[in-house]
Amino acid sequence: MGEVVFWTIIRTAILIPVLWFVYGILDYQLWWIVSLTSVYGVIIHPAIIHYRLFEEKNKDIIESTLCSSCRYFDVTAVLCTKYDEHPDMNYLPCGGLDWEPKQNKNEENLIR
Template identity: 45%
Template sequence: MPEDHLQIKNPKEERYRNTIGSIVSWGIFRAAIVMLLSWVVGDLVGWLDYGTWWMLTVLIFYAAVLHPMQVQYRLYKEETAQVMEGTLCSSCRYFEPTGVLCSKLDEHVSEDDIPCEGELWEPKPSM
């Protein structure tokens, strides 16, 4: 038997990386689905009055769109807190905090990976 199937993979390496863009784009996608389903249900279910339809739509919108976005954003903030405060990149003028990104090299920054290895570091301009 090949030994490849015996290797244990690090789950942290395969984990999907949350970004502000992914949180917003998935929120838009889920909102479109909720609106489409609400419209279809409103047309097909004759016994559902208008007030109840609106209440259900708002509740489903919160449960399927807003709450998951809040949870993802909280996880994003927790995951990136160390990068935002404790790396060389966070004090560089090319660091983009909204995307945890080096704008000079257009690469994401992590605790373990500094894209330029500190060679392109420049202090943030004082205001």
């Protein structure tokens, strides 16, 4: 997920000076159209595609591993927060020994 954010920031950092430069060349109304189109085409659309690829690549890990039902698993980063490592289909950082079930909302409220 961090990779998606990183490249989105890089594309944004490149696009801003380009749009700044183009602002002096194009008519103001045309510049708005070019700006909005390029923001979508260069920043938003690639970020959506990149995120979908990330989801597709990690779908099996998120849905089918022991980690997917563990309280230490961070779905957004596909990360074991206890070991600070990324599990995959053939590797669990704890080997299954530190697995603890996720708590549901009712159990969380009882603890508070």
